[in-house]
Amino acid sequence: MIRGAKARPWTGHGLARERWHGYLFIAPMLVFLAAVVIAPLGHAFWTSLHRIRGLNASFVGLRNYARVLEEDAFWHALQVSLSFTSISVALHVLLGLGLALALNEIRMARTALRILFLTPWMVAPAIGATIWLWLLEPQFGVVNYLLGQAGLIAAPVAWLGEPRTAFAAVTMVEVWRGVPFVMLLMLAGLQTVPLEQYEAASIDGANARQRFRYVTMPNLRYLLIVASTLDIINVVRHYDIIGVMTAGGPAGATEVLPALLYNTAFRANRFGEAAAIGVLLLLMVLSFSVVYLRVTRIARPDPVT
């Protein structure tokens, strides 16, 4: 007998009460999110329809959207966001998978190594970025010193001073920070690959590369999709690293959409337009999520009995 259980008489209202119970369980979460996420979003949408100058607001309909879309800044930021996100996520997945595979083979100091590789992800992104800012300092930073000593560069490089190297540096820091997350998921996934499949493949004469391609990868495929999706969600909204290291410069080389949003809201003081950028971002998010639903339906692994 379960503690707290009392024999209840049959009342005949079972099904309705069941549904009512169901709502009760999900209601707290829904109410909470409605208050904390949906309401501010709605307010942001309402703001995007106004021309805001401080405490003075006037309704202008869709004019903010027109202005945002006709200015170069938005399209440029979109393009930078796309490059930044796709390169970062691709590297996250490749390096994360690689590290997971490597760590899976190693027996010694397993836990210690895992914790070690998790550390960049555990530190606040802004703090990680500040450390790298200091490391990449042209005159006094240790990276230029080491590269110079190793003979790899002739003169100190201004990492964050040139558009291309700034983009590379910022991407590198994002990769440093984000690989552990994917690695963690992949490590977990590797442990669920049934050993019998490996054994069967070996018996069939498959070598390491073939075992990887025909046993490991199919089993990991779904998890890879999950990992990259979560990763994309994380990277798209990311502003901390770029905010600390370059604030969107030099000459807009690292101005991703969240940076544009922040600058429009708090530097240019155009809340209406900033909200419009946010809503446009939301629309892009929605379309992406529709695509995601399709893809995961296709890629769902066969249910286990």
Place this chain on the structure above:
Amino acid sequence: MNRNGATATVLLWGAVLAAAIVTIFPFYWMLNTSLKPASEIFLSPPSFVSRNWSFAAYETLLTLRPFARYFLNSLIVSVGSTLLSVALAALAAYGFTRFHFRGASVLIIFLLFTKMLPETLLIIPYFRLMSELGLLNTYAALIIAYSSFALPFSVWMLIGFFRSIPREIDEAAIVDGATRLVAFFRVVLPLALPGLVAVALFTFLISWNSYVWALVLTTDPQMYVLSVGVANMVGEYRVQWNELMAGAVIAAAPVMVLYALLERHLVSAITAGAVKD
């Protein structure tokens, strides 16, 4: 082991060690800088190990600046939001897996993707809401905000986890006369512990590291959290690098300890939760 095997192992270890160095070097440098005296920070060439290492920067932080208080605030806010988030997520995940709702998966995915929105968009309306509720400068405002960040992801992950717990178990309890709620608490929840731990760790991490919300929602220095305390040391006109790095170490250490202790649960939870959807 044949020659190929030996080469492979060497290459493997080589790659892992190289990756380890790149991963950990910034933290070593952070520690190094935090222990140096101010005069040695700008040495060219920079010093890797210093005879003058001392804990002076840490002392300054804990005595002259209320870092201990910041630490406590961060702890309260993070633990609070973790408890709230886990509770709401567990209830919701149970509801989604034990009851049938049309469009449930669409709703969850949509909520997950709203996390793509930058914080900047939400802070002003949220501030106004909290101000009207009289919750500025309270732990409550931050706890509520932070719980909402991790909620969609937590629900999503716990759904996967709860699905792996067979319904027959709760049904057996209900047949025995327990209500749904009792079945949830006494039967299902204990089985879901690894998943709950994983969700708790994620939420704790997000809350502990968050900055923009605390920046805007707290004005009383007694209520500042660690991330705000560290950021305040970056003046545009002066950055005390050794103190800044010491602050960063203090901010990062607890999370690392927590993860070191609970890492095993994390892996098993992800295994259950994310793999089986």
Place this chain on the structure above:
Amino acid sequence: MTCNVKSLARALCLVAIAAPALAQQPITLQWQTANLTEAQYEPIWKQTIAAFEAANPNIRIQPILVARRDHWTKFVAAAQAKQAPCIVSVDLTTAAYDGYLRPLDDLWAKEPADFRAAWSEDMLASARWKGKLYGLPNWGGVYAEIYNREMVEKAGLDASSPPKNWSEYLAWSKKLTGPDHWATAVLGGKTDTTTRVLLTWIYGNGGEPFNADMTESTFAKNARSLEAIKFYLGLFSQEKIASPSPTTTNYLEQTVLFAQGKIATMRNAYWAVAKVVGDNPKMDGKMFAAPLPAQIPNAPTLATVSAHSISSSCPHPEAAWSFIKFDMDKKWALERALKANWMPLRRDLGNEPEIKADPMLAQFVQLGANAKSYPLPHPAWADIAANDIVDAVQKALLEPARLEEIFRELDVKLTKKLKDI
């Protein structure tokens, strides 16, 4: 019956005693300025608050500490919810235009004439918007050329006759540049100090970046302005006498380079001296200042103006004003000048013995007599100065051949923004 009357009387007595105590509930005023987190100012503001609270037991001042980078964000978020701190120092024109500040004319008019006379009309004009006074100018920074005496003498140059015009400056710069050190730094980082230094060069050539009523941008249109920009940015691109990575060089990097002897001169305000000594105590006494080398006689320098304002949502404006007046006292102005190196903007302090005793300080005060005030009075200035102008400078540093084109594009963009109020 008697009991009731007695208890009623007792209650009334208690109320009578409590009432004045209740009326004396301390009011708390929040004070926010980005400078509160600057190390050299910390001891001074702590003293100021302590002294004020001791003299005014029913007012408490609560300082709001916030990283400089996020100061405006925090202020705006609070102002939008009508919860802004009472006493603030923010970009005055932008904040006034947005409705975040309270006009001070009524409080100002009540002050005695000799208090009001301490500020010149020009100084007050820099704190007015549409005819109303929105702040009381508090301190500022006057820009001059600061030299490292050792490096100058080592290069065989005469420290007692610093360059007066640009060709002399160029000659000095070439001698001051070596294999691992440079003459100066060109500022191109993403903060408004980039714009400030650019403006000093434009003014030094008699150029104007805008027309008289700030409705048109003339960075490239004004020939002298364009010439100045070419010369200044050319110090890095063509003459190669400036330190590398100008697009990441802000005030912070510039002062660090100067403190570590990597650059021999820096164009900066007096507070940079204290910063440099803080970074490298050996630099104490080894610097000297001179007027900015200029191509026209009596070229104005730049003076940044920081003002105390009262937010429009403040429920206790008189109390806030009393703190502002307290902070304006000569005593604190001198403390700030001597310890934090912030120029007092009261014009009646030039003859104070403490100021005269410090020759460099006296020199800066003198230079400040002929200065254009900064920020420029336009609501979009904060945005323009920190974003558009900086972007143009960065682009021009990365593609020197296109400099003129870049600044013509800037003119078009800014003119559009200036008109869009």
